[in-house]
Amino acid sequence: MKKHNFYAGPSILSEFTIKNTAAAVENFADMGLSILEVSHRSKEFVAVMDEARALIKELLDLPAGYEVVFLGGGASMQFCMVPYNLLSKKAAYLDTGTWASKAIKEAKLFGEVDVVASSKDKNYTYIPKGYTVPEDVDYFHITTNNTIYGTEIREDLDVKARLVADMSSDIFSRPIDASKYDLIYAGAQKNLAPAGVTLVIVRTDALGHVDRPIPTMLNYKTHIEKDSMFNTPPVLPIYSALQTLKWYKAQGGIAAMEKKDKENAAILYDEIDRNKLFRGTVVPEDRSIMNVCFVMNDEYKELEGEFNTFAASKGIVGIKGHRSVGGFRASLYNAMPKSSVEVLIDAMKEFEKQH
Ligand code: PLP
Known part of the structure; x- marks a missing residue:
């Protein structure tokens, strides 16, 4: 059954994603090789990477000035990568659940964190409203969908600060006004692909404003400059992601x-x-x-x-x-x-x- x-x-992933991924495990791009055993630098896989990034730009209608990268480390890695790259002095966070709290914990390692509001008082059963985001923060971080508690921010917030969003569990579930965000990240394993890859969308002019040295692998610029090929990317999940993106396009x-x-x-x-x-x-x-x-x-x-x-x-x-x-x-x-x-x-x- x-x-x-x-x-x-x-x-759950689309049948289209599963079927095409399974076929590529047998024979990828008619190479007579499995996707599991081809170089990420082969022209066939570079084409997959390019098409996946282009489709994300198209489906989310990203304006110029945004880059799309595929990284390892899960969405949890972004909890530290975001402040590493963006937090100079102070950041604001909205505490809407377990994942937001984990992001807050990491940010505190890099600077002052202003938790502008929290719904912890009622076991995260609502999204706080009526809070103020200070204007002097380096960014404001939100978790758009709280996977564990089942609350969601289904609008693109208007804030003066740079807006950073963890969209791990609701990306691609509504059209967004991408211009409102400076950085969006999402682990793949809900609306995109099997686990193992994380999607990051970043406005390039948000980068380069912190003084601290950033380890090469944790620096967004490294991955942007090398088209997500600085090191070996998660080849199979990226191939599956491309299938899901094609399916989204075909569905309208x-x-x-x-x-x-x-x-x-x-x-x-x-x-x-x-x-x-x-x-x-x-x-x-x-x-x-x-x-x-x-x-x-x-x-x-x-x-x-x-x-x-x-x-x-x-x-x-x-x-x-x-x-x-x-x-x-x-x-x-x-x-x-x-x-x-x-x-x-x-x-x-x-x-x-x-x-
Ligand atoms: N953020 C949200 C909203 C999530 O739902 C999850 C995982 O379920 C994570 C972050 C952590 O993602 P990962 O396991 O890829 O680190």
Whole structure:
């Protein structure tokens, strides 16, 4: 039975991505070699790298002056690379959850950190509003989608400071006004590719303003100047990323993804709100369309394990909530078919009838 994959990451990828990646593992670009065994400097792979970067620029409509690089180290590496390259004296951070807190911890190694607001008081169930970003900061860092808590900032904020965004779990889920950001980073393993590569989009004039020496591998300029080929890049994930990007384009681009993602999220949230057994954990206005977090209502708490088993019997995998929230988390990334969301909704309805 084909499973319905709700994992938070690594997570579902399009069938197109999986099929083409599998084919390239057998025979890449008709070279008679596997993608696993070709040089990253072969003209065939350089073409993959170039096309992937060009497609990201096209799909996100990046203005001139932005560079796209593929790096190793995961999104977590960006928690230190961002302040290494951009923080001279002081940076502002919005604390919206575990990943934001980790980014804050690293930034403190490089300078003063002003946490302008936090939603920790309510276990990160909302996005703080009404805060002020000081004008004298080197940048303001946000996490647009909080994968663990299921909150999301679905707008491009207007701030005077340079804006840096961790978009690991919602990049490509809505068209963005890229000109509002100086740096965007995203681990690949949600809406792009298998784990192992991190996408960084950077406005080049944001770089070069710190005095400290930056280790070569941690300096964005190194990777920009060498077209992400300073050292051996993660070849296979980049090949898969290209397949996903081609699929996005063929589906109608990022606006089409957003439409589908919103529909998927809307029908699931509607069911959570309607079903007597469940309730959402996030305030409605900040609900993520990527990670839908919900728990059993108090009077049905003891049914949690039973619902997990019931869902598994329907081929539903990956809905166990993160330990810091409990309950359930259904991740609805771009490759999620509506039919899988409907299977989950039907399971919730059927389980409700039984209790
Ligand atoms: N930021 C966000 C929003 C994430 O969801 C994750 C991982 O799930 C990370 C950062 C860390 O990414 P990585 O495991 O690639 O370091």
